[in-house]
Amino acid sequence: MFLARYDGRMAETRSDGATTRLRLDIAYDGTAFAGWAKQPGLRTVQGVLEEAISRVLGNRGRPIVLTVAGRTDAGVHATGQVAHVDLDDWQLTRFSTSQNDPTVTHDPGHMLLRRANGAIGTYADVLIRRARIVPDGFDARFSALWRRYEYRIADSVSVRNPLDRNPVLWLNETLDVDAMQSAADALVGLHDFAAFCKPREGATTIRTLQEFRWRRDEHGELRAHLQADAFCHSMVRALVGGCVAVGLGRIRVSDLLPLFDQQNRAALFPVMPARGLTFVEVGYPDDAELAERAQLTRQRRTLSGLVDDDDDDE
Secondary structure, three states: OEEEEEOOEEEEEOOOOOOEEEEEEEEEOHHHOOOOOOOOOOOOHHHHHHHHHHHHOOOOOOOOOOEEOOOOOOOOEEEEEEEEEEEOHHHHHHHHEOOOOOOOEOOHHHHHHHHHHHHHOOOOOEEEEEEEEOOOOOOOOOOOOEEEEEEEEEOOOOOOOHHHOOOOEEOOOOOOHHHHHHHHHHHOEEEEOHHHOOOOOOOOOEEEEEEEEEEEOOOOOEEEEEEEOOOOOOHHHHHHHHHHHHHOOOOOHHHHOOHHHHOOOOOOOOOOOHHHEEEEEEEOOOHHHHHHHHHHHOEEEOOOOEEEOOOOOO
16 A cells, blocks of 8 residues: 655555546537547547546556546537546556655646646647546546536627637527527426437436526627536537527427427427537535435436436537
């Protein structure tokens, strides 16, 4: 056993095959990424981060694999993404002690952040904002209570800023924000969102949309805030698409409600582009409840209860 002291605490690394889990808080501009998930031959957020951490470690120890709270699509941004990584004894020691003087110890989370960000490079489009050791029960994906997204639209009455062009959709029409809020209110709650999702075989589309709010900011830009226990694939962009269609007067709020039964959006309205979508925050329970929450989330949602299943995110 090796004990490293840092910031008044003790980090324990073990030589029995056990690992130590670190939580990473991550931000990225999704413009040049083919989404979060690692894919052969494509530049992805997961691929860049895993490669950077592995390179810092000299590709030694257990393979670096990140588990993420929400798997974002190509072009989607994040300011509050969360992932976890498990480090073995040697890897944690590598981040806990000075490479030049093993008697000098550091906070392993801080050193992982500093060295991985350095390997990625200055002015990179992905950044680890914080890294820290978390309790054994923490799971970035399954321990989450909710995820929160923001969608930004600059319509014909908004003040547009070229410096914000990547995370904002520009629309050359005028939107009725009050009508869009009425549409959002009608969509909140526990529903089968199959009509608003890109289906995946074996995955449930039942979700609880906890919050859906629209507002115009001081520059006239429309901002949607959506929070749910989880989001299925393309769900946020489809929900926003429905509200935009109402805001443009192309459909009515009453046209959206039958979709929960029909489970087919068809050509009623389009899914919005990824450009305006940002993953902003993940909520977790207290440390003592992390493991219990992870077990509960692994169960399949139904409109009447839960059965065992894996969960799926946007």
